[in-house]
Amino acid sequence: MIVSPTGLAGLALIALGMVCTPGPNMIYLLSRSILQGRLAGAISLAGVVLGLLCYMLASAIGLTALMLAVPLAYEAVKLAGAGYLLWMAWNSVRPGAGSPLRPRRDLKPDRPRKLFAMGALTALLNPKIAIFYVSLLPQFIAPERGHVLAQSVVLGATQVAISFSVNLLIVLAAGGISAWFATRPTWLQVQRWVMGSLLAGFAVRLAFDKRPV
Numbered sequence: 014m015i016v017s018p019t020g021l022a023g024l025a026l027i028a029l030g031m032v033c034t035p036g037p038n039m040i041y042l043l044s045r046s047i048l049q050g051r052l053a054g055a056i057s058l059a060g061v062v063l064g065l066l067c068y069m070l071a072s073a074i075g076l077t078a079l080m081l082a083v084p085l086a087y088e089a090v091k092l093a094g095a096g097y098l099l100w101m102a103w104n105s106v107r108p109g110a111g112s113p114l115r116p117r118r119d120l121k122p123d124r125p126r127k128l129f130a131m132g133a134l135t136a137l138l139n140p141k142i143a144i145f146y147v148s149l150l151p152q153f154i155a156p157e158r159g160h161v162l163a164q165s166v167v168l169g170a171t172q173v174a175i176s177f178s179v180n181l182l183i184v185l186a187a188g189g190i191s192a193w194f195a196t197r198p199t200w201l202q203v204q205r206w207v208m209g210s211l212l213a214g215f216a217v218r219l220a221f222d223k224r225p226v
Contacts, residue, residue, distance in 0.1 A: 015160050016167050020153040027149060028172040030211045031141060032179045038142075041135045042180050046187035049122050054184035056125050060132025062177055065142065067133075069169030072146035073162055095220035099213060106209035145172065 032039070038061050046054030123131065136142060146169065154164045 015158065015163050016153070017155060017158070020155065021168070021171060024150070024153045024168050025171055025175060026211075028145075028175045029179070031145060032176045038135055038139055038176070038180065039183060041132070042184055043187050045128065046184045049128075051184055051187075053123075053125075053128055054187060055181075056128040057132035057135075058177070058180050058184055060129040060134075061136045061180065062173065063129075064133040064136025064139075065173045065176060067137065068142055068146050069166070069173055072150065073165035073169055095216040099216040102209040102213040102216065106206055 042054055042057055042061065045057045150165070150168055150172075153168055154161060158164065
């Protein structure tokens with residue numbers, strides 16, 4: 014196997030934790046799905062996936078060159094990635110923090126082409142995705158296993174698949190999710206603290222993980 018099962022599982026858990034935390038992609042898809050229906054949400058999601066694929070391919074090529082030139086390069090960005098996860102954890106639990114399960118309702122209906130374009134733009138301008146590929150993904154690449162480009166693609170594709178799956182569920186169940194949480198504010202707090210705790214745990218693991226190179 015190109016990527017170690019442990020590394021793949023670790024990245025999958027982080028990708029799941031990140032996609033389940035408040036962010037532009039989730040808020041936009043949830044809002045669009047409630048405002049215009051599931052089809053509009055699905056079209057927007059297709060644009061988001063395109064943006065993620067652009068990040069994945071660009072980072073795979075760039076990380077390949079970086080890892081070949083500087084085998085220990087991932088060490089230089091590991092602490093930055095852990096720090097970003099801690100920042101996300103804090104923003105999940107800080108007083109007054111919002112929840113993606115309270116979507117915007119002031120959006121105007123858009124045509125399919127604009128829905129797709131806005132979905133892609135939302136993903137491309139999402140700093141959470143950029144930092145994921147620049148700071149977090151490199152440490153799951155093991156140069157000693159060879160095929161650095163292939164490892165980058167496999168890991169990136171895993172993140173894209175997880176993001177697509179979770180966001181598709183959000184699109185399909187947007188109305189029900191929003192209505193359920195609207196009448197249960199306590200669960201909004203639980204959701205924030207669970208995600209914050211998971212991200213903090215991931216940050217500690219990443220900060221102290223020592224991977225031989």
